[in-house]
Amino acid sequence: MAIIREGVAFRYVTVTDGRRQILSFGMPGEFISASFVVRDAAYFSVQALTPVRLCLFEKTELQQFIHSDPAALRSFLEICISEKENREAQIVDLGRRTSEERIARFLLHMATRSGWKGESGFSFTFPIRQQHIADMLGLTQVHVSRVISKFRRSALIVLGASTLKIADAYALRQAAGGRDV
Amino acid sequence: MAIIREGVAFRYVTVTDGRRQILSFGMPGEFISASFVVRDAAYFSVQALTPVRLCLFEKTELQQFIHSDPAALRSFLEICISEKENREAQIVDLGRRTSEERIARFLLHMATRSGWKGESGFSFTFPIRQQHIADMLGLTQVHVSRVISKFRRSALIVLGASTLKIADAYALRQAAGGRDV
DNA sequence: CGCGCGGTTGAAGAACCTCAATTCGGGTGG
DNA sequence: CCACCCGAATTGAGGTTCTTCAACCGCGCG
Numbered sequence: 001m002a003i004i005r006e007g008v009a010f011r012y013v014t015v016t017d018g019r020r021q022i023l024s025f026g027m028p029g030e031f032i033s034a035s036f037v038v039r040d041a042a043y044f045s046v047q048a049l050t051p052v053r054l055c056l057f058e059k060t061e062l063q064q065f066i067h068s069d070p071a072a073l074r075s076f077l078e079i080c081i082s083e084k085e086n087r088e089a090q091i092v093d094l095g096r097r098t099s100e101e102r103i104a105r106f107l108l109h110m111a112t113r114s115g116w117k118g119e120s121g122f123s124f125t126f127p128i129r130q131q132h133i134a135d136m137l138g139l140t141q142v143h144v145s146r147v148i149s150k151f152r153r154s155a156l157i158v159l160g161a162s163t164l165k166i167a168d169a170y171a172l173r174q175a176a177g178g179r180d181v
Numbered sequence: 182m183a184i185i186r187e188g189v190a191f192r193y194v195t196v197t198d199g200r201r202q203i204l205s206f207g208m209p210g211e212f213i214s215a216s217f218v219v220r221d222a223a224y225f226s227v228q229a230l231t232p233v234r235l236c237l238f239e240k241t242e243l244q245q246f247i248h249s250d251p252a253a254l255r256s257f258l259e260i261c262i263s264e265k266e267n268r269e270a271q272i273v274d275l276g277r278r279t280s281e282e283r284i285a286r287f288l289l290h291m292a293t294r295s296g297w298k299g300e301s302g303f304s305f306t307f308p309i310r311q312q313h314i315a316d317m318l319g320l321t322q323v324h325v326s327r328v329i330s331k332f333r334r335s336a337l338i339v340l341g342a343s344t345l346k347i348a349d350a351y352a353l354r355q356a357a358g359g360r361d362v
Numbered sequence: 363c364g365c366g367c368g369g370t371t372g373a374a375g376a377a378c379c380t381c382a383a384t385t386c387g388g389g390t391g392g
Numbered sequence: 393c394c395a396c397c398c399g400a401a402t403t404g405a406g407g408t409t410c411t412t413c414a415a416c417c418g419c420g421c422g
Contacts, residue, residue, distance in 0.1 A: 013273055019278075021277045035262045037258060043266070077219050080262060081219050081261060085216065085224070087269055091202060091275060095202045095318070129367090129369090131368080137276070142370085142412080142413095143409090145368095146371085146410095148369095280378075320378075326403085342387085
């Protein structure tokens with residue numbers, strides 16, 4: 001039972017023959033996974049991308065806290081459910097969007113989680129490698145490279161060693177499929 | 182806020198240009214979506230596949246019930262979290278499994294939810310069309326048809342108008358990728 | 363210096379899609 | 393009762409998207 005205070009980690013599962021699927025990235029302020037209130041074992045693995053500082057909870061204490069305070073219960077349910085909603089958005093991406101849309105949406109989503117307000121020129125730390133993007137979005141690293149290169153050539157983004165800059169927010173949203181995030 | 186008592190329904194979203202992604206099928210005994218305890222609006226649509234009989238709850242009453250009884254809270258959290266876990270399994274399917282694996286796993290999963298214990302020869306009502314399978318698994322109906330035809334020719338399954346029979350459980354599990362469901 | 367990780371690029375192929383024609387079965391109207 | 397019709401499934405041909413394999417580059421680091 002842990003909340004991330006600093007750094008970035010991700011949850012993933014590996015299927016037979018070594019294919020890897022990343023389930024989510026955890027950023028500061030977020031639970032690794034709310035499931036641990038109920039579960040003892042995990043069907044996934046967790047790995048840190050950067051050095052990470054955690055805030056640990058005793059499971060039973062958290063359970064008591066949720067019981068004792070109605071507001072706490074409500075906000076914990078809120079967390080569980082918005083985690084589920086994020087997973088469902090991901091399902092839509094994987095099932096029914098092209099690789100360009102997926103990658104554009106992923107970059108926009110990470111920017112938003114890093115405090116982006118929507119303006120062009122926003123720049124933030126981005127420690128995620130192409131292999132992670134590929135494993136998050138059901139693609140190969142090679143294909144991610146091609147799409148990212150295309151975005152860069154079209155001046156939608158500027159991608160440094162560990163920083164990403166949204167250069168043309170409008171065009172990137174277009175590439176993401178227009179509406180929503 | 183509703184539980185399905187009879188029949189089958191599904192939740193889905195449509196993205197621009199009409200592509201459809203099915204998020205889940207609801208079977209008897211299951212919530213349409215546990216999210217409604219916290220949410221007022223839904224980002225998805227629901228459609229019945231067969232005639233459906235529902236059991237409706239008043240949201241505020243359910244909230245009070247959850248607060249009043251620790252066991253109720255625990256089992257509701259259990260439901261939320263296992264819904265999330267199902268979505269994550271789906272993400273792995275969509276991201277990192279072939280169309281044959283996805284379809285085989287989907288059929289096995291539906292059989293299990295219909296009370297299947299694992300033996301060959303089990304047969305159950307299956308009102309789902311190929312288009313639904315396609316929209317659940319991120320494929321086209323045409324491709325689903327090809328894979329299903331292949332399964333049928335290899336005598337893994339027998340698919341009637343509205344019933345499905347697991348003819349060769351072992352081979353179907355092999356097609357599903359070996360381990361787990 | 364050399365090694366390794368991450369990224370880029372090209373060529374060839376596999377998986378899946380699109381379009382379109384055809385079939386099959388169940389229901390409905392004449 | 394039969395003709396028709398409609399939704400659902402099948403099948404073929406050809407195309408696109410993404411993968412695979414492999415070579416190569418650039419850069420930070422021991």
